[in-house]
């Protein structure tokens with residue numbers, strides 16, 4: 001007899017949940033996507049992603065049309081599924097520690113639904129949570145609301161997510177690893193079986209471990225990447241003081257050493273996005289509460305915070321006083337191919353520019369609606385890079401959008417009052433731009449500028 005095919009439910013249709021749901025459905029796994037945000041659910045039902053992510057709209061349309069993905073705000077729909085992934089947010093509290101309120105609420109709501117269920121149900125924590133959360137808060141809230149212990153009928157795993165915004169769909173379809181943290185073989189095997197169905201012969205390496213190790217893998221991964229960014233930014237700031245030195249060459253050379261590796265060695269205005277800062281703060285705080293002060297990760301964060309000052313300093317060095325000047329900010333998203341501005345370096349730079357009395361006019365191909373929600377009319381918004389540059393005293397490149405890479409020196413010369421360019425993303429060729437007042441992070445001064 002053919003066995004009934006496996007179904008999943010996903011609680012939290014944000015970046016992680018929605019991309020996971022769309023990719024599950026694309027592999028013919030019936031998926032119920034659950035969110036408390038009715039407007040979001042309605043949009044997903046119409047096959048329209050509530051966030052910008054390459055390939056997501058196409059996958060989502062197919063998934064909804066084929067009815068392999070159903071979006072709902074009714075969590076009781078999880079009852080009929082075999083496995084529920086928790087993908088709700090885990091933001092920071094005021095002191096930087098993790099806020100587990102969404103996780104707690106989701107566990108309670110799900111637990112109440114599973115109360116009457118007979119037969120096995122697996123709950124998988126995909127949200128990023130500090131070590132001990134799955135076996136502590138999650139288990140406690142679930143067991144209380146379900147009215148049964150985690151074990152023979154109720155499975156529990158920690159299964160952190162590593163997808164990156166901007167390449168989330170590709171990452172979800174081709175992860176470099178799957179980490180499964182569990183207390184018992186049954187739940188781990190169930191989850192592995194689901195992933196085997198998803199990936200078939202292309203199943204990536206699966207690491208089976210304890211929930212606590214799985215949880216720490218995610219933090220260690222983000223802390224390492226963030227530290228690599230702060231490291232190269234530190235080298236960039238040193239390189240910038242030395243005429244004729246370019247941090248790009250330094251990064252390329254050290255990256256050839258396989259112990260270092262070439263990725264994540266791009267100097268810039270500092271990391272942003274919803275995860276690095278939040279997760280570093282959560283880890284620092286968690287560690288401190290356990291009696292260990294993680295000096296390195298505090299320095300990573302401090303270096304990142306200061307990097308936006310560097311960008312403003314560069315503009316100031318070009319213009320003298322910034323007060324009353326018009327500065328075009330090109331790029332608001334924390335990286336290209338996303339409309340996400342959470343913790344974006346652009347926001348830190350803009351706040352400082354405003355403090356110095358600058359009139360900021362910003363352009364971004366995707367992130368203006370999100371920025372308007374946060375900054376409203378504190379800055380001006382342009383419809384394209386050229387109108388942002390019009391009459392500007394300085395341009396600052398803060399996101400590496402392809403659209404900006406195509407800009408030529410003549411575009412800046414033709415539009416700007418004075419062609420002062422701060423390339424905080426290092427997207428232009430310094431030789432080609434040498435005819436402008438061009439500076440870039442990690443680029444030592446040219447003779448012509450110093451003379």
Ligand SMILES: NC(=O)c1ccc[n+]([C@@H]2O[C@H](COP(=O)([O-])OP(=O)(O)OC[C@H]3O[C@@H](n4cnc5c(N)ncnc54)[C@H](O)[C@@H]3O)[C@@H](O)[C@H]2O)c1
Nearest residue numbers: 012013014015016035036037087088089090106127128161
């Ligand atoms: N965004 C990323 O790139 C990324 C990558 C890896 C891991 N993570 C982690 O994954 C988790 C989710 O991140 P995200 O960026 O997708 O978050 P998000 O804020 O984009 O989405 C969370 C969603 O959960 C919904 N939600 C909250 N409480 C709910 C409840 N009780 N029931 C149903 N839905 C509920 C919200 O309405 C929202 O739509 C976080 O822990 C994050 O750290 C994020």
